[in-house]
Amino acid sequence: MKFWKSTLSLIMVLSLSAMLMSACGSNSNESKNKDASGTNTAVAEKVKLKVTTWAGADELKEFEDLVNKLNADSDEYSIEVQSIPSDYYQKLQTMIAGNQAPDFMWLSQEYVPQYESMGVLASLDEPLAKADFNQDDYFPGALDVGKYDNQLVALPWISQPYVLYYNQDMFDKAGVNAPDGTWTWDDFIEAGKKLTTDGQWGALINNMPLPMFLWSYGGDVFDKDGNITLDSPESMKGLEMYQKIAQSGVVPARSQADSMGGADMFKTGKVAMFIGGAGDDFEKTSNFKVGMSLPPKGSEEVTFSWIGVTAMSKKTKNPEVAAKALNDMTKAIHQWKVVSPTKTGFDEITKIRPEKEYAVDTIRKASEVARGFNNQPKQAELDAAIWDKLVQPLEKGEDIQKTVDTTIAKFNEILK
C-alpha cells in the first residue's frame, strides 16, 4: 500500500513538473507572438501563409529577406518561411499526413505528379486568373512541369537548362575547333576522340538524364498523357546514340566518374566537355578558360532543365489571396535565382552572376528549348527501373531491344 502511495505521488510530481514545464514553454511562446503582432497591428488582418523550403543558412536568410519585403508591401497577406534543412520530403509528407500542410511548398519537378495524385495540390488555373499572372512570360518547357492533368498546379521559380561546357585550353592544345552550337552527337563523339588521351577524356555524360537523348531524336520515355513511348522508333534512336557514346571510349567509366565526381573531373581538367546546369560555377572555380555552347543535338534541338517549383496546398484557407501571394513570391524569386524560367526575369542573370555574361545568348537559346521530364505519379520507382533495367545494361553494351523490353515489362509491373 505504502509503495503505491509513494509511487503515485512521485508520478504526480513528475507529471506536474512536466506540465509546468510545458506551460512555461507555451507561455513564452504566447508572449513572443504577442510581441510580434503588437509591434505591427495591421498584420492581424492579413491572410497568414506558410512556405516550406529546403534553403539553408545563407540562402534561407536571402529568401526570408525577399519574403519580408513582399509582406511589407502587401496589405493582404503575410508569408512565413519554414526551413526544412534535411529529409525535406519526409518531413513534408509527415506534415501533410498530420493535417499541417504548408500553404506553399517548394518541390523538385519530379514530385509534382506524385503530390497532385495524392490530392495535396490545389489547381492554380482559376485563382491565378484573378492575379496578375502572365503565363506567356514563362518559357514553355519550364511551365509544363507545373502542369498535371491539363491544369496548372505549380509555378516554376528556377529552370537551369543543361548546356555544354568545354575546356578551351584542352581544345586549343588538341587543335580541335570549339563547339559552335550546331554540333550533332556525332560531332561530339568525333571531337571527343581527338581530345581523349592517357588519363584524360573527351567528355562526360553520366550526369545527364537518359531521356535527354531520347528527346534529341523526338522520342521520350512517356508521352504527355502518360503512355509508354520508350519503344518508339525515335526513342530507339536516342538509346542507340547513348550506347554509342558510352562505348566510344571518349567518356570515363561510370565507376571512375562517380568516385571522382563528374563536375570535379571537368574542373580539374580530366575531361574536356561537360554537360551541366547553366548556373554551375565553373567560370569561378576552374583555372582554365571555360567555354559554353548549346548541347549537341540529334534531329531536334532540345535540352534538359533542372526545374524547381512552388505548389499550393488544397488546404489553404483563402486560395485567391494565396494565389496572388504565390505569384508575387515566384516573381520575386525570379529576380534572385539563376536561371529564371521567365523571359523578363532572364535578363537578371548578368546582374546576379556577372561571370555568365559571355554566355547569355547561349543560355537564352538553351532556355527556349529546355524542358523537364514527363513526370509520372510513381516517378521515383520508374526512375529506379530506368537506372536498373535500362541505363546500366546499355552502358554494358547489351542489346537495346532486349533491355527496352525488360524495362517496359518492369514499368507495367509498377504502373499496374
Place this chain on the structure above:
Amino acid sequence: MFTSNMKSRRKWRNIFLYFFLTLFSVATLLPLIWMISTSLKSGDVIFEMPPRFLPDGFNWNNYSRAIEEINFFVLFKNTTIITLLQMLSNVFVSALVAYGFARFDFRWKTFWFMLMLSTIMIPGEVTMIPVFIAFSKIGWVDSIKPLVIPGFFGGSPVFIFLLRQFFLSMPKELEESAVIDGANSFKIFYRIFLPLSIPALITIGIFSFQGSWNDLLGPLIYLNSTDKFTLTLGLSMFKGMMKVEWGPLMAGSIMALLPVLVVFFIAQRHFVEGVKLSGIKG
C-alpha cells in the same frame, strides 16, 4: 644470456605493438584532424586536387559564418535544454520503472515486461506519422514538448531493460535490513538502489546524452521555427540540395562536438565500465 634474449624479445614485441597502436590511433584521429583542417581552409582550397592536408592559413571566418548564419548559440542552448531534459527522464524514470520490474510482483509481470521490450523492435518510421498526428492534435508541434515530455512517462525501454538486469543482481539483504530500519519502498529505491547503481546510471546518462545530442529526425519532425532548431538541424542547413558548404559545416561540427568531447573525457572511466557492463557501445 637468457635474460638479454628475453629483453630483446620484449623490446621487439613492444616496437611491434607500438607500431600498430600508433597506426590505429593515426587512422582514428585522421578524420578529426581532417575536419579541423577543413574548417580552417578557404573555400577554393577545400576542393583542390590533389587534396591539401594543411589549411592555407587560418580562415576563422568559417567559424564566424557558422555562428552567424545558423544562429549557433541559440541552437546550442536549445540542444542543451532538450538533451538535459531527455537525460533526466531517461535516467531517473527508467530507473524507477526498472525498480518496479526488478523488485515487485504483480499480475502478468512478464507479459508487461515483454510488451515493453517489444516496443524496441518497432522501427521508428512506422510510428512516426501516427505519433506526429497525435501530437499535432493536441497542439504540441513546433515545441520541444513531444521531444521531452513522453520520456517522463515511462523512460526508455532499452535503459529500463539494462537497469532491471542491474537491479536484479543486487543483494536482497540490503533491502531487508532497510525494511527492518523502517524504510518504505520508495526510500529503498532512492537511498539504496540509486546510490549503488551510479556506474550504471552514468552509463545510461552518457548513452542518452549522445543519442539526444546527435538526434536529427525527432527535432526535424517536430520543430518548425528556425529559432527552436537544434544543432543537428542547423548544421544540416550547410548541406544544401545543390551544394555543401564544407568550411562552415566542419567549423560548426567541431563546435558542436566540443561538449561531447568534454563529457567523454570527464566520464571516460565510467564510459568504458559502461561498455563492459552493458556490452554495447554508443
